[in-house]
Amino acid sequence: MHKFVAAFSLAAAALAAAPAHAQFAKGEDAIRYRQSVFVIMGAQMGRINAQLKADKPNVASIQSAAAVLASVAPLAGEGFVPGSETGGVPPTKAKPELFLDGPKVAALSKKMNEEVAKLNAAAKGGDVKAIQAAFGSVGQSCKACHDDYRAK
């Protein structure tokens, strides 16, 4: 248990933008919170992807979605608090390992937030090729964590 708490505390401290005010009354509230962040992130990624596949991408739509993405991505880590390892409606897909691999999870989270920030910057710049490249990097940073820590 000590090992678990130590590993988690490290992760909690290192996870990008997990502020001290992130508190939840119940574990399921934390699960609901992080799931909500991922739902919104996924929707924005879907919108950007749809534009990038269009003949004439709507850059304003991409910019809007990228700004939302950059705003909420830093919140994702807040929800992975002790007591939220299982449960939720719908049930959490987080694997138990996520709560044990503090430094690795923190590094993945940091990477994801960096790539999202780059995508937001690229979107503001308006160059579709640059947006496309940054979008791919964000997708890879999402997948890296999903591969190891999200159940099928």
Add this chain to the structure above:
Amino acid sequence: MHKFVAAFSLAAAALAAAPAHAQFAKGEDAIRYRQSVFVIMGAQMGRINAQLKADKPNVASIQSAAAVLASVAPLAGEGFVPGSETGGVPPTKAKPELFLDGPKVAALSKKMNEEVAKLNAAAKGGDVKAIQAAFGSVGQSCKACHDDYRAK
């Protein structure tokens, strides 16, 4: 049905920041999306409230929460699309009237977004009394819609 569609289309067109790219494969996806927005909004409101009740409010925390609130609040309306009147996990609490009262719902949504923008501006200003007042107005704008359109 025509009346319903007409009322809803009016609401959809008028709801603040409901862009044309807001599309969902299934009604339950739209429900999940709007619920996610409300979960994140509620959490930020809770954080701001906690700071405002503290002896020495952490203005930086309030600013961070208000910025997230301002980023996601405009998304709430996107999820109220035809086909999302019932269902969801957990089930939607939206009353059927929400999908029929187009102009009234649009006005409530517009008001909420205006108050959230004012709160974000007040937070940036850093004056706690001004933040407190703006926070109260946001709360009232949330409650106005909940009172009429959210089931207990």
